Every structure is written in C-alpha cells, then in structure tokens.
Amino acid sequence: MLLERILPLLANFFGHESPGVAKCLRQSSPGIPHVNENSRLVMRQWTLAQPVVSAFIGSLVRDFTDRDDVLQETAVAILESADRYDPARPFIAWALGIARNQVRLYLRRTARDRSVFGESLVDEMVGGFEAISVQEVQRLSFLRGCLQRLEPREQLLFQLRYAEDLKPAAIGERLGMAANTVSKALQRLRDQLRACIERAATLERGLP
Amino acid sequence: MTLPDDLLHGYLDQSLTSEQQLELEAWLEESPQHVRSFADLLMLHSQLRSEALLLDSGLPAASALPAVIPELAPVEEPGRRIRGRRRLRRLSGLAITILITLAAVLSFRPGSQRTTVSAASAEILQLITENKAPRDRTYQISVEHAVPVERRRSRVVHSEKRPPKPPMDDATLHVGGSGQFVLIRRRPDGRLFITGSSGIQSWAVRPDSPVRTSTDLLRFSRDLPGHEYSLSLTELPLTLEQLQQSFDVQIVDAGAADESTAANGASIEDPISAATRLLIAVRRPGRPGPRRIEIEYNAASHEIHQIRFIDMPYGPERLTLRLTLTSRDSQPVGFYDHAAHHAPELPVEQE
Numbered sequence: 089m090l091l092e093r094i095l096p097l098l099a100n101f102f103g104h105e106s107p108g109v110a111k112c113l114r115q116s117s118p119g120i121p122h123v124n125e126n127s128r129l130v131m132r133q134w135t136l137a138q139p140v141v142s143a144f145i146g147s148l149v150r151d152f153t154d155r156d157d158v159l160q161e162t163a164v165a166i167l168e169s170a171d172r173y174d175p176a177r178p179f180i181a182w183a184l185g186i187a188r189n190q191v192r193l194y195l196r197r198t199a200r201d202r203s204v205f206g207e208s209l210v211d212e213m214v215g216g217f218e219a220i221s222v223q224e225v226q227r228l229s230f231l232r233g234c235l236q237r238l239e240p241r242e243q244l245l246f247q248l249r250y251a252e253d254l255k256p257a258a259i260g261e262r263l264g265m266a267a268n269t270v271s272k273a274l275q276r277l278r279d280q281l282r283a284c285i286e287r288a289a290t291l292e293r294g295l296p
Numbered sequence: 297m298t299l300p301d302d303l304l305h306g307y308l309d310q311s312l313t314s315e316q317q318l319e320l321e322a323w324l325e326e327s328p329q330h331v332r333s334f335a336d337l338l339m340l341h342s343q344l345r346s347e348a349l350l351l352d353s354g355l356p357a358a359s360a361l362p363a364v365i366p367e368l369a370p371v372e373e374p375g376r377r378i379r380g381r382r383r384l385r386r387l388s389g390l391a392i393t394i395l396i397t398l399a400a401v402l403s404f405r406p407g408s409q410r411t412t413v414s415a416a417s418a419e420i421l422q423l424i425t426e427n428k429a430p431r432d433r434t435y436q437i438s439v440e441h442a443v444p445v446e447r448r449r450s451r452v453v454h455s456e457k458r459p460p461k462p463p464m465d466d467a468t469l470h471v472g473g474s475g476q477f478v479l480i481r482r483r484p485d486g487r488l489f490i491t492g493s494s495g496i497q498s499w500a501v502r503p504d505s506p507v508r509t510s511t512d513l514l515r516f517s518r519d520l521p522g523h524e525y526s527l528s529l530t531e532l533p534l535t536l537e538q539l540q541q542s543f544d545v546q547i548v549d550a551g552a553a554d555e556s557t558a559a560n561g562a563s564i565e566d567p568i569s570a571a572t573r574l575l576i577a578v579r580r581p582g583r584p585g586p587r588r589i590e591i592e593y594n595a596a597s598h599e600i601h602q603i604r605f606i607d608m609p610y611g612p613e614r615l616t617l618r619l620t621l622t623s624r625d626s627q628p629v630g631f632y633d634h635a636a637h638h639a640p641e642l643p644v645e646q647e
Contacts, residue, residue, distance in 0.1 A: 139339065139342065139343060139346070140339070142342045142343075142346065143335065143338040143339040143341070143342035143343075144335075144338075146338055146341060146342045146345070147334070147335070147338050150307075150308070150310050151310075152345050155342075155345075156345075156349075204317075205321060205324070206321070208325075209321060209324055209325055212324070212325070212328065212331050213324075213331055213334075213335065215328065215331070216328065216331035216332050216334065216335040217335050219332060219335075220335060220336075220339065224336075224339070225339075228339065228340070228343045231340070231343050231344070231347060232347060235347060246344065246348065247348065247351075249309075249344075250344045250345050250347070250348035251348040251349070251351065252581050253581055254581055254582070255309060255310055255311065256309050256311055257311075258581070258582055267311070271302075271305065271306065271309055271311055274305065274308075274309060275301060275302070275305040278305065278308075278337070278340060278341070278344075279301075281340065281344070282340055285340075
C-alpha cells in the first residue's frame, strides 16, 4: 500500500513525535527504514518541486484521478530513490525524469501505448517545466486567496470542474447550460484567476 | 502562428477534436516559448485541482492549520507583503501539506486502494446483515452547515409555489421497522410539524390544519434526510446497498477515523472508542445525492450510532446534516400512527 511506503519516510522527516504520523505508523507500518540526510534533502526539494511535477504529469495524464495516482506513485518513487539522487544535479530535472517514467508505466498499465504528445514534444515540455522558477511556483500560493474572492456561481463552477472532475458537457447538464458556454466560462475563470495572481504578486513586489 | 486560447483551455478540459489536438501540437512544436506558455497554464490548472482536493477533503481553513505551517494565512490581501524567507517557508509548508494530504486523501480513493474496496464491500454486507432486524431507534438531527444553491429557473418557479420546509436543525427522528418513522420538526414560531408513516399509511400533523393521511407511503416521507436519493434511514439495508452503487466506499479503523474526522472538522461529542469504525462514502461523479456520507458504527455489533450527510441537496439549500443515535428504546404500541401525535379532536383528511 502506498501509504505504508510513504509514512515511514514522512515520519523520519517530521520526527516520530508528530502525533498524526505516529498514529498512522502504529497502525500500518511494522518497521521504519533508516532515512539519511540525502532523503531529508530530497524531501525538502520535493516540497518545492511537487507543483511543477504535478503540472507536468497533468499535461500528459489529463484525467485528474489518474493524474493523482501517477503523482502519488511519483512521490513514492522519488522518496524511495532518494539515496540515488546526486545533489550536484538540478533536483527538478531528476524529479521530472522519474515522473516521466511513471507516466510511461501508467500508459503501459492502462494499455495506452501512446502518449498524448510525441516523444520529442514531451522532451520539449520537460524542458519547459524545468525552466519554471521558484518565484513562479511561489506565486501560485496567491491562488487560495483569489479562489476565496470568486462569486458563488464561479465557486460552483470551480467545484464541479476541479473537485468533482466533471467535464464541460457534464457540468452543462448539471447547470442547464450548453457545453460550449461552460467551456467559455471555465476559460474566463482561469483567466480571471491568473490575472488575480498577477495582481497579488505585483503588489507584493511593491510595484504599481 | 498564433493559437486561439480556446485550444489551450480546450486541451485542459479534454474537449478538443483530433484536428484541434494536432493544431495544438504543431503550435507547441513551433517554439519553446509556446511550450512555456502552455506549462504556465498547466501549472495553474494543476494547482486548481490541488486546492479543490484540499477543500474537498474538508481540511481546516489555512488559519486553523497546525504549527507546522504557522504563517499560512487564509486570505491573502493583495496589499499585504510577505517577504523573503518567511514567504519561502510558507510555501514549503503548503507543499508539505499538499504532500501529506495527497498521501492521506488519495489513499481513501478506490483507485488508490483497490484491495480496501473489497474489504469495504464485505464490511457493508456485514452492516446490512446486522441491521436487517427491525428495531426502534431515535436520532437527533443537527444541521452543521447550510448554503443556498442556485437552481434552474423552471425549478425556482416550481419551488416558489411550495411553502418553505420546516427547519431540519434540532429535529428528532424516530425510525422503526418496515418503513415506520416519525420526524418531529419545530417551526420558527415554535410549533411542531410532525410527519410519519405507520408502514400502512403516511401522514402529516401540521399546526392549525387537519391531519393529512395517505396510503402512498412515500407521500410524507420526502423530507427524510437522504430519502430522495434512496438513502432512507427507515430502510437501512437498502441504503447500504445503494451506497455501493453510487458511492466510493472506504472503511477507516478507530484510530484513523479519529484523525479523519478531526481533519474534516467534524465534532464528535463522544470520544471514539477503539471499537468504532467509520464508513466514508464519496459520491461518484454524475451521481445524485450528498457529496459524502460518513457512517460511524460499532466495529463489533455493527450498530450505527452516527450518520453525516455532507453537502446534500435539500430543497433550496445544500446541507451538512448529522444524525446522532440517542436511543434504542422500543416505542409504545401505536407510536408510529398519527393519532399518537395530535389531539384526538383534530380532523383527519385522507388524500
């Protein structure tokens, strides 16, 4: 079970005194493997890289449920491979490499022999995601505040698309709207959130 | 070559035709800058999913998160400046939270724990078996949360013709065997509105009105929590079967239930004993009913002592309801007949 694999690593990172982790460990893990300093370094790096890796996986595995599964597998694979990580290498490139392998495994497992995009384009995309800076990742932390400012109708749209993983046609059925209208509304919603994040980031930098 | 935004967003929502997909691919191959723009949009898309998972898991608001991320604020005012190391630490906290949440939340999904699903099915069968015997039970109903829901125009017009439903908060529900129930609600003016079914006829006792009865047993049972989604408390075995059809079900043991409920902000008045289990049912996409149902029961006797319907459509609102078992005492003979709940001189109208 994935949780059983990941909990000992989390426990070692946070310390066994963390009550939640300790409780889960009592129930699910008979033994806690040794985790060295390299593992701790990987855990720290992973916290920053995770949004990028998640987005990369999402570019190839668009179903959210499947994407979440692949992300989870990737997180575990990264933690389990921590000893093999060379700190001289950029962490994000290493993590994206593992994520790419996990996507391949997923495609094989689900009998989808071909990725959405060709291999050369996937290479390009790995490069594109590698180039995302820490500052750009940090800006996404404004998203929560922006989401809280949405109108009720927009909140509902966000819930249906991102929590319930409904596609525009299904959302349209639920709300009595045409699928195309829902698509446009989702596009507007994302544009609006992007603009909100930009505004918040600009204000934080103290620029007009 | 410029690409309409429609194609980028259409890719995210999986609504592109194969021609449009090729068009997008060609555009991406044209320039690394295009790939970067695409990656930026995917970052937002992915983060939206992560935020939705956090919200959907019922984790406490950011301000209530434990000390591991003390600086995480619930709403970021644009004018507020958080700089340097503090900002970085805050983001690290968020990322750690997401990692733990993914490990914890995703582990409850059937896609992640297929072996647990079969275990859950066996447990539900056991629950059905143990709850088949008709027994009187009394539940106290609490409304934990209520939000108005937008409806289609035609439905609004229809619902405006009907009087508002009496509040469900603080209602008492008695259930017996064979569809018998008595639901006692208090109207804002303090007077009681009682509906029920004897198993032979259903009935309603309203203030200043004749008692109404019907041989249609469903006539006055529509207000029972969960009833319109075939999740009636009067027919627990059927309800449990329905759970398997429309919900993804997981069983959490006592210790984990403790954490799960705490993470969901639920308030459980009695401490959960070591012999308690929590059945968590999450509605499948496209299915009607509450977003989530939690059933807390005794692991040994399979006696259900608390049920929560979370985010359940109910009239013009979406409610989170908690039903807590308060009594297993047998009711007196005739308790489920309307006559036991009104003055004898009140006229009775048969529908």
